[in-house]
Amino acid sequence: MTATAGASRATISVLASEHVAVRALLEELARAEGRGDREGASAVLSASGELLGAGLDAHIGLEDDVLFPAIAEELGAAMVDSFRAEHREIERLRDAVVVAARRGDLDGAPLEELCERLGGHMQREDELLFPAAIGLLEDRGEGEGAAS
Numbered sequence: 361m362t363a364t365a366g367a368s369r370a371t372i373s374v375l376a377s378e379h380v381a382v383r384a385l386l387e388e389l390a391r392a393e394g395r396g397d398r399e400g401a402s403a404v405l406s407a408s409g410e411l412l413g414a415g416l417d418a419h420i421g422l423e424d425d426v427l428f429p430a431i432a433e434e435l436g437a438a439m440v441d442s443f444r445a446e447h448r449e450i451e452r453l454r455d456a457v458v459v460a461a462r463r464g465d466l467d468g469a470p471l472e473e474l475c476e477r478l479g480g481h482m483q484r485e486d487e488l489l490f491p492a493a494i495g496l497l498e499d500r501g502e503g504e505g506a507a508s
């Protein structure tokens with residue numbers, strides 16, 4: 361069994377759907393931050409802790425362990441290396457923001473950086489990486505009839 365066997369249209373569909381949910385959360389956080397409402401931002405974070413916590417960990421794990429190896433196998437590791445590095449940076453920023461929010465001293469700078477980094481990362485995945493993965497599946501005749 362090759363690494364590509366684990367990646368499917370359904371996998372990519374799940375990942376893309378999760379991006380929609382995370383993007384909505386980031387927009388909510390950015391609105392609170394734009395108002396200078398740190399308490400509001402902390403409340404948004406605590407109300408959606410699983411989305412940026414265990415949910416984000418699982419999402420990143422699915423990309424790192426299933427999707428990226430499949431893409432690297434066909435297109436080379438260089439195609440996914442920068443995305444992997446961004447995951448580590450996103451995890452670091454997310455952890456810092458969550459800890460600060462729990463302590464009640466959330467600062468705007470790391471929150472803004474998390475929103476920018478995570479938003480840009482997801483956009484590059486949606487516009488570059490996921491279409492490339494779908495193209496690989498289509499090349500193997502697996503692009504039709506699966507989840508969209």
Ligand SMILES: [Fe+2]
Pocket residue numbers: 420423443447481485
């Ligand atoms: Fe990612």
